[in-house]
Amino acid sequence: MQFVKYLLHFPQNPTCSFRKFCNKSRWWLSISVLVTALSGCGSEDAADSNPGASSDQRAAASASTEQTVEPATLILSGGKVATVDPELGNHTAIALRGATIAAVGSSEDMSAYVGPDTENIDLQGRLVIPGFIEGHGHYLSLGRARQILNLADAKTWNDIVSKVAVAVDKAQPGEWIFGRGWHQDKWDGEFADSDEIVDGVPANDGINAISRDNPVYLVHASGHAAYANAAALGAAGIDKTSEDPAGGTIVRKANGEASGLLRENAQDAVERAVAIYDQRLSPEEVEATLKEQSDLAAQEALRHGVTSFHDAGASFDVIDFYKRLEDQGALPVRLYAMVRGESNEEMAKRLPDYRMVAEGNDFLAVRSIKRQIDGALGAHGAWLLEPYVDMPNTPGLVLEPVADIERTAEIALANGYQVNTHAIGTRANRETLDIYERAWQAADTTGDKLRWRVEHAQHIHPDDVPRFGKLGVIAAMQGIHCVSDGPWIASRLGEERTKLTSYPWRTLIESGAIIGNGSDVPVEPIDPIASYTASVTRITNTGETFHPEHVMTREEALASYTINNAYAAFEDDLKGSLTPGKLADLVVLSQDILTVADEKLPDTQIDYTLVGGEIKYARATAP
Numbered sequence: 008m009q010f011v012k013y014l015l016h017f018p019q020n021p022t023c024s025f026r027k028f029c030n031k032s033r034w035w036l037s038i039s040v041l042v043t044a045l046s047g048c049g050s051e052d053a054a055d056s057n058p059g060a061s062s063d064q065r066a067a068a069s070a071s072t073e074q075t076v077e078p079a080t081l082i083l084s085g086g087k088v089a090t091v092d093p094e095l096g097n098h099t100a101i102a103l104r105g106a107t108i109a110a111v112g113s114s115e116d117m118s119a120y121v122g123p124d125t126e127n128i129d130l131q132g133r134l135v136i137p138g139f140i141e142g143h144g145h146y147l148s149l150g151r152a153r154q155i156l157n158l159a160d161a162k163t164w165n166d167i168v169s170k171v172a173v174a175v176d177k178a179q180p181g182e183w184i185f186g187r188g189w190h191q192d193k194w195d196g197e198f199a200d201s202d203e204i205v206d207g208v209p210a211n212d213g214i215n216a217i218s219r220d221n222p223v224y225l226v227h228a229s230g231h232a233a234y235a236n237a238a239a240l241g242a243a244g245i246d247k248t249s250e251d252p253a254g255g256t257i258v259r260k261a262n263g264e265a266s267g268l269l270r271e272n273a274q275d276a277v278e279r280a281v282a283i284y285d286q287r288l289s290p291e292e293v294e295a296t297l298k299e300q301s302d303l304a305a306q307e308a309l310r311h312g313v314t315s316f317h318d319a320g321a322s323f324d325v326i327d328f329y330k331r332l333e334d335q336g337a338l339p340v341r342l343y344a345m346v347r348g349e350s351n352e353e354m355a356k357r358l359p360d361y362r363m364v365a366e367g368n369d370f371l372a373v374r375s376i377k378r379q380i381d382g383a384l385g386a387h388g389a390w391l392l393e394p395y396v397d398m399p400n401t402p403g404l405v406l407e408p409v410a411d412i413e414r415t416a417e418i419a420l421a422n423g424y425q426v427n428t429h430a431i432g433t434r435a436n437r438e439t440l441d442i443y444e445r446a447w448q449a450a451d452t453t454g455d456k457l458r459w460r461v462e463h464a465q466h467i468h469p470d471d472v473p474r475f476g477k478l479g480v481i482a483a484m485q486g487i488h489c490v491s492d493g494p495w496i497a498s499r500l501g502e503e504r505t506k507l508t509s510y511p512w513r514t515l516i517e518s519g520a521i522i523g524n525g526s527d528v529p530v531e532p533i534d535p536i537a538s539y540t541a542s543v544t545r546i547t548n549t550g551e552t553f554h555p556e557h558v559m560t561r562e563e564a565l566a567s568y569t570i571n572n573a574y575a576a577f578e579d580d581l582k583g584s585l586t587p588g589k590l591a592d593l594v595v596l597s598q599d600i601l602t603v604a605d606e607k608l609p610d611t612q613i614d615y616t617l618v619g620g621e622i623k624y625a626r627a628t629a630p
C-alpha cells in the first residue's frame with residue numbers, strides 16, 4: 008500500500024498522460040506498475056518478446072505473465088483521439104477500463120492494457136472526441152416532440168392544416184391535438200384567400216372549421232408562442248374580453264377577437280387547461296408517458312453523440328421522476344437538471360433536499376436554478392435596450408421581474424446553487440449581469456467560484472461583452488440559433504445593431520468569457536454537428552455568412568461542446584475531456600471535424616456513442 012500511496016502522489020509531468028492519470032485516480036496497481044512508472048512512464052517495456060506467438064496469444068501472455076496494469080475493457084486504436092485536454096493533445100488510441108478512461112497514447116502503448124477479455128475497436132482513421140454535452144435543451148420536451156405532431160418541416164401553412172386534419176380524423180371527440188415546431192419564416196407565404204393574416208400567421212377560422220370538437224394547440228418552434236383553435240381558447244377561458252396577461256400577448260383580429268396566436272405568458276392559460284385535461288390520466292399512465300418521453304429523448308441524444316444533457320428546466324416533481332429513473336438504472340444519458348417553475352418560497356424550503364452533485368458514474372445532478380428574464384427575438388419578446396425597428400412601440404417583454412430573480416440569487420447563494428438565467432435581448436443581458444454582480448458583491452464572493460450562467464446570451468451590448476469574462480459569467484450559447492436567426496435578425500434590430508450586438512463570440516472569447524454550446528432542443532434539432540458547423544462557419548439557413556468576424560475556431564467550438572459545458576456544470580473534473588481517470592463518455596465520428604473542409608462538416612456521422620465505457624449507440628452501417 009505504501010507503494011500505491013507514493014505513486015498516487017508522484018510528481019506530475021505534463022507530458023506524461025500516465026502520470027497525470029496516476030495523480031487523479033485510484034485503481035488497482037501491481038508493483039510492476041510502479042517500476043514502469045518510475046522507469047519513464049512508457050508502456051513499451053511491457054511488449055511481449057515471443058515473436059512466434061500470434062498477437063492475441065501475445066496479448067494473453069502479456070496479461071498473465073507481464074501484466075503491468077489492470078487490463079482495459081475496451082481499446083479504440085488506429086485513429087485520432089482528440090482529448091480536448093491541452094496537456095495531452097492528440098493521440099491515436101485510447102484504453103477504457105469499466106466506466107473510466109485508463110490511458111491515451113499510441114496504438115503500441117495500448118498493448119500494456121490488453122487482457123484476455125479486452126475488446127477492441129479498430130478506428131480505421133476515424134476521430135474520437137469526448138461525448139458531446141448538450142449545454143441547454145429540454146429533455147422531456149424533446150421526447151414529447153416525438154409523441155405529438157412534428158410541424159418543423161412544414162413548408163406552407165396548408166401543410167400544418169393537413170397534418171391537423173389527419174390527427175382530428177383519428178381522434179375521439181374532445182381529445183386534444185398537440186403539435187410543435189412550426190415557424191412562419193419557413194412558409195412560402197401562400198394562404199387561402201379567406202384567411203385573415205395577423206402578424207404573419209392566419210387567424211384560426213380555417214382550422215376551427217376542421218376541428219370543432221377537438222382543442223388544437225400548436226407550439227411555435229421557439230416555444231415562445233403558440234397557436235390555439237377556438238376549442239382550445241374556449242377551454243382556456245380566452246375570449247374577446249380577455250386582457251393580455253403580464254409578459255404575454257393575446258394576438259387579435261381586426262374585430263378584436265383572439266386570432267389564435269398567443270405570445271409568451273399568454274400561453275399559460277391554455278397550458279393550465281391542458282394540465283386539467285391531463286388529470287384524466289392515472290398516476291401510472293402519467294409515469295408511463297414520462298418514461299416514454301425520457302426514452303425517446305435518450306435515443307435521440309445517443310444517436311447524435313450526446314452523452315450528457317443540461318436540462319433547462321425541471322420542476323421538483325420532474326426531478327423526483329428523474330431520481331426514480333436513476334435508481335432503476337434507466338437514465339442512459341447523464342442529466343444536469345436545472346430547477347425550474349418553483350416559487351422562491353418553495354425553493355428556499357426545498358433546495359437543500361434536492362442538491363445533487365455529480366460524483367463518479369452518476370446520471371443525475373441538480374445544483375442550479377433556471378430563471379427567464381425575457382422572451383425570444385423572433386416573437387418580439389427579447390428585452391432590448393432600444394425598441395424593435397419593426398415594432399417601434401415596444402422594447403420587448405420582461406417575463407420574470409428583476410426583483411424576483413434577485414431574490415432567487417440570494418436563495419441560490421444560501422444553498423450552493425448556480426443561477427442560469429435565460430437572457431436574449433441586450434437589456435435582458437445587462438440586467439442579468441447586474442443582478443449577478445450585485446448579489447456577489449453583497450455576499451463577498453466572485454463568479455469563478457459560482458459559475459453562474461446566462462442562457463442564450465444572444466444580443467449583448469458591446470459595453471457588456473467584457474463583463475462576462477471579467478465577472479466570470481458563463482455564456483451558455485447555441486451556435487445553431489445564430490444561423491437560424493441570422494437571416495431575419497436585422498429586420499428586428501436593424502443592420503447596425505445586429506452587427507454590433509448579435510452573437511459576438513469572438514469578442515466574448517477574447518475578453519476571457521467561457522462559451523458553452525448546445526441546441527435548445529426541441530427549438531432546434533439536438534444535432535451537435537449542426538451546431539458545431541454553425542459555430543465555425545456562421546453560414547445561415549439561406550446560405551449567407553452572418554458576420555463571419557465572430558466565427559469560433561474548430562478547437563474552440565469543440566471545447567464549447569465538451570469541456571466548457573462540463574465546466575458550466577461543475578463537472579470538468581469528471582468529463583469534457585479524454586483525460587485518464589475521467590468518465591469514458593466518448594464519441595467516434597466518421598471523419599475529422601477538426602480538419603475537414605467546411606462544406607464537408609455536415610456529412611459527419613456519429614459511428615459510436617459510449618457512456619461510462621458502454622457502447623450505447625452504434626451506427627448500423629459504420630465500418
Ligand SMILES: [Zn+2]
Pocket residue numbers: 143144145319527
Ligand atoms: Zn431553452
